[in-house]
Amino acid sequence: MNKSETSPSGEVNSAMSGMEITGVELFKVPPRWMFLKITTANGLSGWGEPVVEGRADTVAAAIKELESYLIGHPANRIEDLWQIIFRGGFYRGGPILMSAISGIDQALWDIKGKALGVPIYELLGGAVRDKMKIYGWIGGDKPHDVASSAIARVEAGFKAVKMNATSEMEWIDSPAKVKEAADRLAAVREAVGDEVSIGIDFHGRVHKGMFKVLSRAMEPNHPFFIEEPVLAENNEALRAFQSFTPIPIATGERMYSRWDFKQVFNDGSVDIIQPDLSHAGGISEVKKIASMAEAYDVALAPHCPLGPISFAAALQVDFSAINAMIQETSMGIHYNKGADLLDYLKDPTVFKIDNGYVPLPKMPGLGIAIDEEKVREASRIGHSWKNPVWRNEDGSITEW
Known part of the structure; x- marks a missing residue:
C-alpha cells in the first residue's frame, strides 16, 4: 500500500491525530446551568454540562482541580x-466529583463523535429505535393548576407528563394532605384521559410511613410510576414497597455510579432507574448502568431537569439502550427563568416534539x-440559583 492509499485503520488514526486536550472553559449560565467546553490541539471542541443544582461553583472548583x-x-x-479521574483520587464518588466527571465525559464523547463524523450512539453500538418518547413537567414545586398545565402539555405534543405529588410533608401527615395529592392526580387523569402517562414524583419528600397511604390513594388513577418514594439513603425501604403497590417504582437521580445501583438491582426493589447524565458519571457510566439494569429486567428513564447538553447526552444513551422507556426534558420546566432548554442551540428543531417523541x-x-456566542454572553450574567429551604408548620426543616 503506497502513502496515498488509506486503510480503515489509517482513517481512524488520522481522525484521532492532534487530539491532545489544550483548553478547558466553564460557563455558568441562566437559569441554573453550567456548560463546559473542552478544546483539542487539532481545533475540535466538545461540550459538557457538569453541575449540581445549587452547587455550581463547587463543581467548578472540582473541575479546576x-x-x-x-x-x-x-x-x-x-x-x-474516566478511570484516571475516578480512581486517581483516594476519595471518590458523590455528587460533586461525579458531576465533574459527567461533564468532562460528555465533552470527550462529543469530540470523538465529531472527529469520526458520527453521532455518539453509533459508537455505543448503534441506534435501537428511531424516536424517543419524552415527558414534560407540570405543576411546579408546590403542585397547582395541574389539570390545565397537563392539557397545555398535550397540546404542545407531549404524551406523558410528570408532577410533584405533594408540597411539604411531615414524617406522618394528615388525611387532608393525602386527599389533596390524590385529588390532583385524579384531576389530571380526568383532563387528559387514559392515553397520557402521568408520572408522580415524591421527590424524597415522603417518609416511609406515608408511602403506603399515599400510593394506595393514587392507585385508582394509574400513575405511570412513583419516583423517589423515599430518599436514596433509605432505599432499603423499597423492598417492602414492591410487595405493597402495583405502581412501578422509580429512583436514581441521587445515585452517582454503578456501585450505588448494585443493591437496588440485587434486591429487586425498583422497576425504573433514573440516573442523571450530569451527575452519574456521564455517558460512559450511564451506559454501563443501563446495561446492568437490562440484566435485572429494569427499565431506564434518565433524570434530566437541566439544560440542552445534558438532555442531548441522555438521548445518545437512550437511542443505544434497549431498556430506555422514556426521557425527561426540562423544556418549559418551572425552574427555567431567564432561559429555556432551546435558547442556547443554533438549531432548536433537533429537539422538535412529534406526537410525544x-x-x-x-x-x-x-x-x-451550541450557540457559543450566546453562551459567552449569558455567562456574563451567570446565576446564583439555590433550591428552596422549606419548613413545616412547627418550624422544623423538611425536604424540598
Whole structure:
C-alpha cells in the first residue's frame, strides 16, 4: 500500500491525530446551568454540562482541580481518562466529583463523535429505535393548576407528563394532605384521559410511613410510576414497597455510579432507574448502568431537569439502550427563568416534539450545535440559583 492509499485503520488514526486536550472553559449560565467546553490541539471542541443544582461553583472548583489530568491527555481515550479521574483520587464518588466527571465525559464523547463524523450512539453500538418518547413537567414545586398545565402539555405534543405529588410533608401527615395529592392526580387523569402517562414524583419528600397511604390513594388513577418514594439513603425501604403497590417504582437521580445501583438491582426493589447524565458519571457510566439494569429486567428513564447538553447526552444513551422507556426534558420546566432548554442551540428543531417523541439525532457527537456566542454572553450574567429551604408548620426543616 503506497502513502496515498488509506486503510480503515489509517482513517481512524488520522481522525484521532492532534487530539491532545489544550483548553478547558466553564460557563455558568441562566437559569441554573453550567456548560463546559473542552478544546483539542487539532481545533475540535466538545461540550459538557457538569453541575449540581445549587452547587455550581463547587463543581467548578472540582473541575479546576482536575484540569491537570485533562491538559495534554488524548481526548479520544475517554475510558482511560474516566478511570484516571475516578480512581486517581483516594476519595471518590458523590455528587460533586461525579458531576465533574459527567461533564468532562460528555465533552470527550462529543469530540470523538465529531472527529469520526458520527453521532455518539453509533459508537455505543448503534441506534435501537428511531424516536424517543419524552415527558414534560407540570405543576411546579408546590403542585397547582395541574389539570390545565397537563392539557397545555398535550397540546404542545407531549404524551406523558410528570408532577410533584405533594408540597411539604411531615414524617406522618394528615388525611387532608393525602386527599389533596390524590385529588390532583385524579384531576389530571380526568383532563387528559387514559392515553397520557402521568408520572408522580415524591421527590424524597415522603417518609416511609406515608408511602403506603399515599400510593394506595393514587392507585385508582394509574400513575405511570412513583419516583423517589423515599430518599436514596433509605432505599432499603423499597423492598417492602414492591410487595405493597402495583405502581412501578422509580429512583436514581441521587445515585452517582454503578456501585450505588448494585443493591437496588440485587434486591429487586425498583422497576425504573433514573440516573442523571450530569451527575452519574456521564455517558460512559450511564451506559454501563443501563446495561446492568437490562440484566435485572429494569427499565431506564434518565433524570434530566437541566439544560440542552445534558438532555442531548441522555438521548445518545437512550437511542443505544434497549431498556430506555422514556426521557425527561426540562423544556418549559418551572425552574427555567431567564432561559429555556432551546435558547442556547443554533438549531432548536433537533429537539422538535412529534406526537410525544423526539427524532433520532443525525449530527455528529452530541447531535447539537451550541450557540457559543450566546453562551459567552449569558455567562456574563451567570446565576446564583439555590433550591428552596422549606419548613413545616412547627418550624422544623423538611425536604424540598
